[in-house]
Amino acid sequence: MSVLIPWPDDIYAVDSCYMRPQLAAIHLIRSGDRVAIVDTGNNASVPHVMVALAELGLSAEAVSHVLLTHIHLDHAGGAGAFMAACPNATLVVHPRGARHMVDPSKLWAGTVAVYGEADATARYGEILPIAAERIVEATDNLVIDLNGRPLRVADTPGHARHHVCYFDERSRAWFTGDVFGLSYRELDRDGKAFVFPSTTPVQFDPPALHESIDRLMAAEPSAMYLTHFSRVTDLPRLAADLHRLIDAHVAIAKAGAGAIDHRHQIIRSGLSALLREEARRQQWTLDETALFDLFEVDLELNAQGLEVWLDSGA
Numbered sequence: 592m593s594v595l596i597p598w599p600d601d602i603y604a605v606d607s608c609y610m611r612p613q614l615a616a617i618h619l620i621r622s623g624d625r626v627a628i629v630d631t632g633n634n635a636s637v638p639h640v641m642v643a644l645a646e647l648g649l650s651a652e653a654v655s656h657v658l659l660t661h662i663h664l665d666h667a668g669g670a671g672a673f674m675a676a677c678p679n680a681t682l683v684v685h686p687r688g689a690r691h692m693v694d695p696s697k698l699w700a701g702t703v704a705v706y707g708e709a710d711a712t713a714r715y716g717e718i719l720p721i722a723a724e725r726i727v728e729a730t731d732n733l734v735i736d737l738n739g740r741p742l743r744v745a746d747t748p749g750h751a752r753h754h755v756c757y758f759d760e761r762s763r764a765w766f767t768g769d770v771f772g773l774s775y776r777e778l779d780r781d782g783k784a785f786v787f788p789s790t791t792p793v794q795f796d797p798p799a800l801h802e803s804i805d806r807l808m809a810a811e812p813s814a815m816y817l818t819h820f821s822r823v824t825d826l827p828r829l830a831a832d833l834h835r836l837i838d839a840h841v842a843i844a845k846a847g848a849g850a851i852d853h854r855h856q857i858i859r860s861g862l863s864a865l866l867r868e869e870a871r872r873q874q875w876t877l878d879e880t881a882l883f884d885l886f887e888v889d890l891e892l893n894a895q896g897l898e899v900w901l902d903s904g905a
Contacts (some may be wrong), residue, residue: 594643600762604821605643607632616821622740627656629766630818631669634716654680660768661754663690664715671719685755686728691719729755749800764814768805772833773819778875784823788837790896797841844897859894
């Protein structure tokens, strides 16, 4: 069975198989006999992408770029392993993230602080360093030449200060990392997709995130390719839902701000209530048990991120 999920304009998604099926997509953009990889999953994702390349009649030597939207490890944990496997590739990453790809020790320490040592190791394995000479910093409006196919960088903070998105001029589509939220295929109803914000630690910035979403939409894109999980359209509706839900997250955080001893519980309960409310609003068909199983990790990480945001002086 094919591992490729084909989309228009020589764009493909590959399930990274990170944690569970259809949680994190790795995208391939093909231009002739060259290909770019967008986000990397973890080290265990490498074999899946190698199989996908073979299905396309390509080898690891055809990979000219590994493009990171940001360096959270569900997006960048496998970057070192991919660069080791793809000898002709250049890594493209936000300037704030480049040094952490060369020396991932601080990145690893931050990940352990969120997940704990054992869980972090089980999720990601060893984070491999990347030689500085193989890294290009993804500055705002940088144009990457993918074998004659231009990909433009946009600096898009809000989820993280080191977050970028990539605009493919051919398809007029964005590769959005986490800026355009999460869109799990299990929620689809009659072909209609839905979104939910990601406010994970440690750099959630609501005004910046609103601005980044508006910047993406200003390009009048044909589609968004989300890491969680792949292609969505009907973008004005989804953007409006994201703006509304980001504001709802902020309101929940502020409502719990004064309760220092049990703030996390209040915020976590508020997010659970928001998810139930959204399920009713959007008429999702998952039962509540399946819905909360799907969002268990996201709700916890969103709550942690909101607490960090409060502690930052929001």
